[in-house]
Amino acid sequence: MSMDKLKEAYGEIADLVKAAAVLGWDQQTYMPPRGFAARGQQLATLSGIIHERMTADSMGRLIAEAKAGKLSEDDRHFLHELEFQRDRSAKLPAALVKALALQESRSFDAWQRAKAAKNFSIFAPELKEMVRLLREKAACFGYEGTPWDALAQDYERGTSAELVRAFFEPLRVATVDLLKRIEAAKQVDASFLEQKWDVNIQREFAMRVLRDLGYDMARGRVDLAPHPFCTSFGPGDVRITTRFSAENLFDGLSSVIHEMGHALYDMGFREEDHRTPLAEAPSLGIHESQSRFWEIRIAQSRPFWQHFLPILKQYFPGRLDGVDAEQFYRAVNVVEPGFIRVESDEVSYNLHIIIRFELEVKILSGELEVDDIPEAWNRAYKENLGLTVPNDAVGCLQDVHWAYGSFGYFPSYTFGNIFSALLVDKMEKDLPHLWSDVADGRVAAALAWLHRHIHQVGARRAPMDLIREATGQGPSAESLIRHLRAKYGDLYGLTS
Amino acid sequence: MSMDKLKEAYGEIADLVKAAAVLGWDQQTYMPPRGFAARGQQLATLSGIIHERMTADSMGRLIAEAKAGKLSEDDRHFLHELEFQRDRSAKLPAALVKALALQESRSFDAWQRAKAAKNFSIFAPELKEMVRLLREKAACFGYEGTPWDALAQDYERGTSAELVRAFFEPLRVATVDLLKRIEAAKQVDASFLEQKWDVNIQREFAMRVLRDLGYDMARGRVDLAPHPFCTSFGPGDVRITTRFSAENLFDGLSSVIHEMGHALYDMGFREEDHRTPLAEAPSLGIHESQSRFWEIRIAQSRPFWQHFLPILKQYFPGRLDGVDAEQFYRAVNVVEPGFIRVESDEVSYNLHIIIRFELEVKILSGELEVDDIPEAWNRAYKENLGLTVPNDAVGCLQDVHWAYGSFGYFPSYTFGNIFSALLVDKMEKDLPHLWSDVADGRVAAALAWLHRHIHQVGARRAPMDLIREATGQGPSAESLIRHLRAKYGDLYGLTS
Numbered sequence: 002m003s004m005d006k007l008k009e010a011y012g013e014i015a016d017l018v019k020a021a022a023v024l025g026w027d028q029q030t031y032m033p034p035r036g037f038a039a040r041g042q043q044l045a046t047l048s049g050i051i052h053e054r055m056t057a058d059s060m061g062r063l064i065a066e067a068k069a070g071k072l073s074e075d076d077r078h079f080l081h082e083l084e085f086q087r088d089r090s091a092k093l094p095a096a097l098v099k100a101l102a103l104q105e106s107r108s109f110d111a112w113q114r115a116k117a118a119k120n121f122s123i124f125a126p127e128l129k130e131m132v133r134l135l136r137e138k139a140a141c142f143g144y145e146g147t148p149w150d151a152l153a154q155d156y157e158r159g160t161s162a163e164l165v166r167a168f169f170e171p172l173r174v175a176t177v178d179l180l181k182r183i184e185a186a187k188q189v190d191a192s193f194l195e196q197k198w199d200v201n202i203q204r205e206f207a208m209r210v211l212r213d214l215g216y217d218m219a220r221g222r223v224d225l226a227p228h229p230f231c232t233s234f235g236p237g238d239v240r241i242t243t244r245f246s247a248e249n250l251f252d253g254l255s256s257v258i259h260e261m262g263h264a265l266y267d268m269g270f271r272e273e274d275h276r277t278p279l280a281e282a283p284s285l286g287i288h289e290s291q292s293r294f295w296e297i298r299i300a301q302s303r304p305f306w307q308h309f310l311p312i313l314k315q316y317f318p319g320r321l322d323g324v325d326a327e328q329f330y331r332a333v334n335v336v337e338p339g340f341i342r343v344e345s346d347e348v349s350y351n352l353h354i355i356i357r358f359e360l361e362v363k364i365l366s367g368e369l370e371v372d373d374i375p376e377a378w379n380r381a382y383k384e385n386l387g388l389t390v391p392n393d394a395v396g397c398l399q400d401v402h403w404a405y406g407s408f409g410y411f412p413s414y415t416f417g418n419i420f421s422a423l424l425v426d427k428m429e430k431d432l433p434h435l436w437s438d439v440a441d442g443r444v445a446a447a448l449a450w451l452h453r454h455i456h457q458v459g460a461r462r463a464p465m466d467l468i469r470e471a472t473g474q475g476p477s478a479e480s481l482i483r484h485l486r487a488k489y490g491d492l493y494g495l496t497s
Numbered sequence: 498m499s500m501d502k503l504k505e506a507y508g509e510i511a512d513l514v515k516a517a518a519v520l521g522w523d524q525q526t527y528m529p530p531r532g533f534a535a536r537g538q539q540l541a542t543l544s545g546i547i548h549e550r551m552t553a554d555s556m557g558r559l560i561a562e563a564k565a566g567k568l569s570e571d572d573r574h575f576l577h578e579l580e581f582q583r584d585r586s587a588k589l590p591a592a593l594v595k596a597l598a599l600q601e602s603r604s605f606d607a608w609q610r611a612k613a614a615k616n617f618s619i620f621a622p623e624l625k626e627m628v629r630l631l632r633e634k635a636a637c638f639g640y641e642g643t644p645w646d647a648l649a650q651d652y653e654r655g656t657s658a659e660l661v662r663a664f665f666e667p668l669r670v671a672t673v674d675l676l677k678r679i680e681a682a683k684q685v686d687a688s689f690l691e692q693k694w695d696v697n698i699q700r701e702f703a704m705r706v707l708r709d710l711g712y713d714m715a716r717g718r719v720d721l722a723p724h725p726f727c728t729s730f731g732p733g734d735v736r737i738t739t740r741f742s743a744e745n746l747f748d749g750l751s752s753v754i755h756e757m758g759h760a761l762y763d764m765g766f767r768e769e770d771h772r773t774p775l776a777e778a779p780s781l782g783i784h785e786s787q788s789r790f791w792e793i794r795i796a797q798s799r800p801f802w803q804h805f806l807p808i809l810k811q812y813f814p815g816r817l818d819g820v821d822a823e824q825f826y827r828a829v830n831v832v833e834p835g836f837i838r839v840e841s842d843e844v845s846y847n848l849h850i851i852i853r854f855e856l857e858v859k860i861l862s863g864e865l866e867v868d869d870i871p872e873a874w875n876r877a878y879k880e881n882l883g884l885t886v887p888n889d890a891v892g893c894l895q896d897v898h899w900a901y902g903s904f905g906y907f908p909s910y911t912f913g914n915i916f917s918a919l920l921v922d923k924m925e926k927d928l929p930h931l932w933s934d935v936a937d938g939r940v941a942a943a944l945a946w947l948h949r950h951i952h953q954v955g956a957r958r959a960p961m962d963l964i965r966e967a968t969g970q971g972p973s974a975e976s977l978i979r980h981l982r983a984k985y986g987d988l989y990g991l992t993s
Contacts, residue, residue: 012538012542013542013545013546016538016539016541016542016543017539017542017543017546019535019539020516020517020520020539020542020543021516023519023520023523023539024516024519027519027523031527031718031720032734033714033715033716033717033718033733033734033736034715034733035713035715035716035732035733035734036716036730036731036733036734037733038731038733039515039730039731039732039733039734039771040730040731040734042508042512042731042772043512043513043515043516043519043730043731045512046508046509046512046513046516047512047513047516049509050509050513050546217531218529219529219530219531220529220531220532221529222527222529224527234532234535234536234539235532235534235535235536235538235539236531236535237529237530237531237532237533237534237535238528238529238531238532238535238536240529275535276538
């Protein structure tokens with residue numbers, strides 16, 4: 002009875018979170034330019050009410066009453082998640098929560114203008130204010146190491162800058178070594194991709210692939226937005242955004258499949274977990290393991306293109322004559338370090354994350370001033386990837402995360418790669434026909450496996466425990482490193 | 498100081514109302530079919546919080562404190578509007594407000610399915626529940642005459658079924674007489690409109706017209722939806738929905754211009770009235786006077802087509818050769834009673850309203866059972882318009898209003914015609930070049946006139962007072978009747 006009351010109280014908070022998500026989706030897809038001021042106020046008011054309700058004394062009483070009653074195992078998981086969220090919310094003054102929400106809209110708007118103008122200085126004043134508010138936020142939470150640690154808990158619970166470095170260092174070393182050996186090896190021919198590809202046809206093909214992979218259009222939709230994302234408004238409404246470029250046949254498709262991986266996760270929570278804190282991933286790294294699984298491990302695999310290349314050729318008749326699946330597979334896996342994270346190859350990808358991670362730790366600690374970000378960014382790209390960044394739009398303005406105050410978020414991308422490698426290892430053991438199925442265009446067994454071992458668990462396990470239970474392995478980057486060496490050793494004929 | 502606190506408290510309520518409007522817009526434009534259950538919950542939660550905050554004791558204290566202080570004239574208007582809304586909200590139990598919001602989503606979904614299946618019985622169970630809740634709502638408000646009166650206050654303050662009949666009866670008599678004389682007169686040739694008109698080109702032309710008439714695309718947008726509407730999320734974000742039909746060149750354009758009339762009103766409130774109850778029309782009838790002004794009085798006028806027909810011909814090259822502005826003007830004003838309100842001609846339009854008005858008074862009083870609506874509807878169309886309704890989709894399912902529980906809303910459409918006739922009378926006196934300007938494609942002076950006399954006043958006047966002050970005439974249907982007789986007497990060569 003008191004558990005029911007608590008669930009309804011939380012359910013209303015969940016409704017408000019979803020309502021805010023709808024407003025956020027609209028802001029990035031269809032909102033007219035002059036709408037942003039009022040939208041910022043609306044989102045700030047919603048955040049304020051969510052915070053107020055989460056931290057209300059009445060919620061504390063409901064929790065205490067519920068704990069005094071008989072609890073099922075799921076009730077205990079519910080309470081554990083709720084109390085984590087509530088304790089964290091309680092540490093933030095309502096005024097700061099509102100100020101952050103308001104600043105998000107302002108920074109987002111400035112970021113859009115700055116990116117269009119390729120000029121970081123348009124964004125800098127708003128980012129400074131955001132960083133100031135984030136330092137305040139970190140101070141409210143408290144931390145032992147660095148302010149970054151305090152903020153990162155929202156994305157990867159239990160992490161710290163030190164721990165992240167421990168995970169990332171072996172990967173960084175292996176990646177730098179692998180990139181050197183690839184650079185010295187023979188080149189892969191991808192010149193047949195250098196054509197203009199009609200974006201509307203790209204979009205039609207991407208929709209076809211989505212449907213074939215199991216994304217249910219009655220429960221979702223795909224819209225265009227400057228930054229691709231996935232957002233969930235309930236079990237029957239999980240949306241994707243993306244964008245297509247005529248210069249790049251694979252970029253748009255790849256981002257659609259990535260976001261679909263997130264969407265299949267959100268669509269896969271138990272129906273009865275809807276409006277509870279259990280219909281959540283334990284961490285963003287876990288969420289990212291799903292998007293990267295579909296984007297990289299499936300859609301950049303040899304069997305995937307054995308099935309889909311003939312279909313792609315139907316969408317672009319005469320444009321890929323004489324290209325076979327093996328050539329196409331090699332072309333979409335060309336390793337060529339570039340400026341843009343979301344367009345980067347599987348090997349160099351993690352270096353993008355490591356650069357951002359190190360920068361944001363320094364920005365928050367005050368070691369790096371906001372005005373000096375472009376210079377530090379460009380230096381890091383020179384040092385780590387050997388590239389000279391031509392302008393801020395393809396440099397430090399490329400991602401939306403900082404505009405939204407999402408400092409601590411980036412490492413989740415590489416955790417996603419690490420976790421998905423572990424999942425594939427186990428899936429290959431459990432599903433001996435995995436890759437022959439993919440070559441026949443059948444992925445239902447893989448989806449069902451993820452559904453059972455990841456999606457349906459929801460937030461019932463901590464991130465590392467979930468991976469351990471699903472794969473039987475403790476988490477480390479070793480599986481990912483093995484995969485990268487094997488796949489690219491084969492592709493580039495490297496001697497191991 | 499206490500006035501400032503009150504304004505912030507109301508501002509947050511206004512933010513929530515706008516947030517709910519965004520969710521409603523999305524539900525009708527882009528939401529995937531399976532999203533409706535969660536959306537209903539989200540809207541119900543928002544309604545509940547809006548109601549809770551509007552009726553909170555703390556709001557009562559803020560009002561009392563504000564009243565004890567020094568008040569400007571605008572403060573007094575603010576308090577007057579707020580107290581009207583609050584008194585009305587206070588009469589409704591929170592549970593009923595929530596139940597109504599939840600039922601709106603359910604009824605809307607059933608209405609969509611019923612309309613697609615042309616079958617009222619799919620909608621009937623949900624409508625019955627809606628009517629049951631509305632009777633409860635009417636009982637909470639209390640009424641002297643009939644339950645309809647209690648509900649109509651939300652749309653046309655101060656009205657009653659009796660009063661509506663007093664306004665409508667002379668109009669009904671004059672309309673029936675005019676229709677008879679038109680039927681006996683020579684026919685207007687509109688056969689050149691009976692072609693297929695590409696809906697994408699129609700849309701491009703409509704966007705061109707919108708821009709030319711003053712709708713600012715940086716502050717709005719146009720999307721497709723089953724039922725055209727206008728919705729405002731703030732002064733910089735006022736959106737329109739519409740739909741186009743290949744069979745009808747004028748229908749889509751007409752509905753776009755209608756909704757634009759609403760949008761120009763919402764864009765025209767004073768910037769400083771945003772987030773206050775003053776950024777509202779005094780009534781829906783006043784709002785409708787703006788949409789009907791642009792849709793009928795401007796876009797169905799002779800000078801309008803003198804300017805826009807040559808432009809339309811550029812969009813449909815070769816399709817209207819040999820048609821001149823006079824012929825086109827006559828064709829878009831053909832009087833031909835039909836089933837569909839939103840497609841009906843200017844003369845018979847008001848009969849559609851009178852039929853719905855009489856039906857909903859009876860439905861709410863219990864004189865007419867929900868299951869008997871199709872029969873009663875079809876009988877009324879036979880008696881008043883001489884038409885046999887072929888199916889429910891073009892009969893009693895054509896409009897969304899009842900699905901949303903908006904009983905009492907329809908008369909506002911005819912009040913809009915009545916008020917806009919009065920406004921045009923005065924505008925013609927104040928702006929001697931009005932019609933020659935329209936013939937040159939210039940409507941800025943007309944828009945400025947409405948801006949000054951209607952838009953910027955916001956909710957500072959009661960509906961009838963606003964019209965009296967703007968036009969110097971007491972409200973009655975006489976001006977509209979005079980206009981209809983003159984325009985259609987001329988068009989059909991009637992002897993007066």
